[in-house]
Amino acid sequence: MKKAWYKEGVVYQIYPRSFKDSNNDGIGDLKGIIEKLDYLKELGIDIIWLSPIYESPLDDNGYDVSDYRAILKDFGTMEDFKKLVKEVHNRGMRIILDMVINHTSSEHKFFKEALSDVNSKYRDWYFFKKGKKNKLPNNWTSFFGGKAWTYNKQTDDYYLHLFAPSQPDLNWENEEVKKEFKDVLKFWLDEGVDGFRLDVINILSKREGLPNGKKRLALTGKEHYVNGPKMHQILQELNEDVFNKYDCFTVGETVLIDTKEALKYTGGDKRELDMLFSFEHTSVDTINNKWFIRKFRPYHLKKVLDKYQETLNNKGWNTLFFENHDQPRVVSRWGDTKDYYKESAKLLATILFFQQGTPFIYQGQEIAMTNADFKELDEYKDVETHNIYKLGREVFHFTHKRMMKKIKYMSRDNARTPMQWDDSKNAGFSKGTPWIRVNSNYKKINVKNNIKDKDSVYHYYKKIFALRKKYPVIVYGDYKPLFKKSRYLYAYERTLDNNSLIVISNFSKKQRKFPKLNLDDYKVILQNYKTLDNNYLKPYEARVYLKTK
Numbered sequence: 001m002k003k004a005w006y007k008e009g010v011v012y013q014i015y016p017r018s019f020k021d022s023n024n025d026g027i028g029d030l031k032g033i034i035e036k037l038d039y040l041k042e043l044g045i046d047i048i049w050l051s052p053i054y055e056s057p058l059d060d061n062g063y064d065v066s067d068y069r070a071i072l073k074d075f076g077t078m079e080d081f082k083k084l085v086k087e088v089h090n091r092g093m094r095i096i097l098d099m100v101i102n103h104t105s106s107e108h109k110f111f112k113e114a115l116s117d118v119n120s121k122y123r124d125w126y127f128f129k130k131g132k133k134n135k136l137p138n139n140w141t142s143f144f145g146g147k148a149w150t151y152n153k154q155t156d157d158y159y160l161h162l163f164a165p166s167q168p169d170l171n172w173e174n175e176e177v178k179k180e181f182k183d184v185l186k187f188w189l190d191e192g193v194d195g196f197r198l199d200v201i202n203i204l205s206k207r208e209g210l211p212n213g214k215k216r217l218a219l220t221g222k223e224h225y226v227n228g229p230k231m232h233q234i235l236q237e238l239n240e241d242v243f244n245k246y247d248c249f250t251v252g253e254t255v256l257i258d259t260k261e262a263l264k265y266t267g268g269d270k271r272e273l274d275m276l277f278s279f280e281h282t283s284v285d286t287i288n289n290k291w292f293i294r295k296f297r298p299y300h301l302k303k304v305l306d307k308y309q310e311t312l313n314n315k316g317w318n319t320l321f322f323e324n325h326d327q328p329r330v331v332s333r334w335g336d337t338k339d340y341y342k343e344s345a346k347l348l349a350t351i352l353f354f355q356q357g358t359p360f361i362y363q364g365q366e367i368a369m370t371n372a373d374f375k376e377l378d379e380y381k382d383v384e385t386h387n388i389y390k391l392g393r394e395v396f397h398f399t400h401k402r403m404m405k406k407i408k409y410m411s412r413d414n415a416r417t418p419m420q421w422d423d424s425k426n427a428g429f430s431k432g433t434p435w436i437r438v439n440s441n442y443k444k445i446n447v448k449n450n451i452k453d454k455d456s457v458y459h460y461y462k463k464i465f466a467l468r469k470k471y472p473v474i475v476y477g478d479y480k481p482l483f484k485k486s487r488y489l490y491a492y493e494r495t496l497d498n499n500s501l502i503v504i505s506n507f508s509k510k511q512r513k514f515p516k517l518n519l520d521d522y523k524v525i526l527q528n529y530k531t532l533d534n535n536y537l538k539p540y541e542a543r544v545y546l547k548t549k
C-alpha cells in the first residue's frame, strides 16, 4: 500500500471557540491554541484540524462563512494565524483547516448582492427559484429540520439552503464558483496549511432541475444531491488544479454514504478524497434520523466498523473517529460513566485506534470528557438543537420532557462545552464568562489531573499514539475480524510482514470467559486493567497482543 504521512499521523480536532481563551473574553482563540501546542505535541499529535476560523456571523458557529480569506475577530488576526502555522511547523506538526464550500453565509457579500439585485451575476452562484402557485420550488427538507427553501421578497423567489436559512447552497455548476473556491483553497495552502477537512463535501452536486424527492421522515430530496451527478468530477478537478500541486491531504466529510461510495472516493484511479468521514457507525444508536434514538448495542457498532475495514482494507483509506464537534461524547454515549468510566473510555480507544486508518480525536476525548450537564434549553447554544426542539414541539407535538431527553443525548453542544484544563475557575479555559457553560465535573475531569494520574485515560491515549509510531503493523497491517458473530467480544487481527497484532476486548458489563485463541508467542503491549487473568475478561477489559518475528 502507498505510504503517506497523513496515514501515519494522528489528528486532533480543535473547536477554537471552546479550546483556550487567551484574553478572557469568554471565547477561545488562536493565541490560546498556540499556548497549548506543547501539550498536543507531548500527547503525540501530528496533525491539528481547526474547525472554521473565518469571518462569520456565527449562526452555525463558523460553518457559515462570510469572508473566506479573513480570520474571525473573536479568534484573532491574520498575524496570529501566521504565527500559529509557524509554531505548529516548528514542533514538527501539521495543520489543516475546515473548508465549507457547499454553502456560504447569507451575510457573504456574494449572497447579499444576489438577494438584492435580480441582474447580479451572483444569482447564478446560488439556487434561486420561483415557487409554483404559492408553493415552494420543491419538497426538499433541511439537515436541521424544516424546509430547505426561504422566500426573498426583493426578488420574489426562494433560495435553497440544505442547512439553516443563513447557509445558502452554492451552485457548483457555475464555473466562476469553482474558480473562486479553487483560489480560496490556494490562498490557505500558500499560507502554509497542510490540507483541509472538507465540510459536507459529497452534497455539492445537485441534480439538474432540482426535482422533487421521495417523501421521507427526514431529508426529503437527498437522492438528488447525495453523491450527486458531477460529484466525482468536481473532486478530480479540485485535485488536478489545486491539491496535487501541494504536499497536502484532504479528508471529506461525507454524509449518508456507504462503503461502495467510500471506496470510489478514496480508492479510485484518480485522486478524489484522501480519506473521508462516514457516519454509518455514529448512527447505530438511531433509527433513520439522529433524533430517533434507540438502545446502543456494541454488536451493531462492530458490524459497521468491520464492514468499512474489510471493504477499504488496502484499497481505500479509513478515518478512525468516534467524536467531533457534532457528536455526543463517546464515553457518555457508548461507555459506562457510572461504574466503568475509565475502563470503558479506554476500551473505546482500543477497539478503534488499532484499526486501519488515520485516527482522529476531538479535543477533550483524550481525558474522556463527558456530555454537557445542562438542565435548561437556554443553556444550549446550537442552532440545530433549537430548531429541533421547535420542530419536535410544534410539528410532532412531543412533550418538553421528551425533547429535552433527546437533546441531552444527542445535542451537538455535548461536545462544545469548554475544554477542561484544570480545577481552577471555568476549568482554566477562561477567566471571563465562557460563551457556553463549563461542565460542572471539571474539578475531577481535567487535563491536570489526567497528567498526574499515571493510570489515566490521557496516559492511555498517549501510549496508543506512541505504539502507532513504533509498530507499522498498526498503521498499514491487514485487518481481519475475529469472533465476528460474538455480541460482546470485539476482537481483530492485524498483520504485516511477519508481525501480528491482536486486539481482544469485552464490550460489556459482565465478566466473560477468555476466548479460545493461540497467543503463545505474543506479548501484551497494552491493557486497561492492572492484572490479567488467563481465563477471564473483566467488564470492558481490552488487551492488545503483539507477535514480532
Ligand code: ISL
Binding pocket: 060, 063, 064, 100, 143, 163, 199, 200, 253, 255, 290, 325, 326, 327, 412
Ligand atoms: O449533526 C450531524 C451529525 O450527527 C449532521 O447532520 C451534520 O449536520 C452534518 O454531518 C453536516 O455537518 C457539517 O456541516 C454543517 C455544520 O453545521 C456541521 O457542524 C458540520 O460538521 C453545516 O455546515
Ligand code: CA
Binding pocket: 021, 022, 023, 024, 025, 026, 027, 028, 029, 074
Ligand atoms: Ca478570547
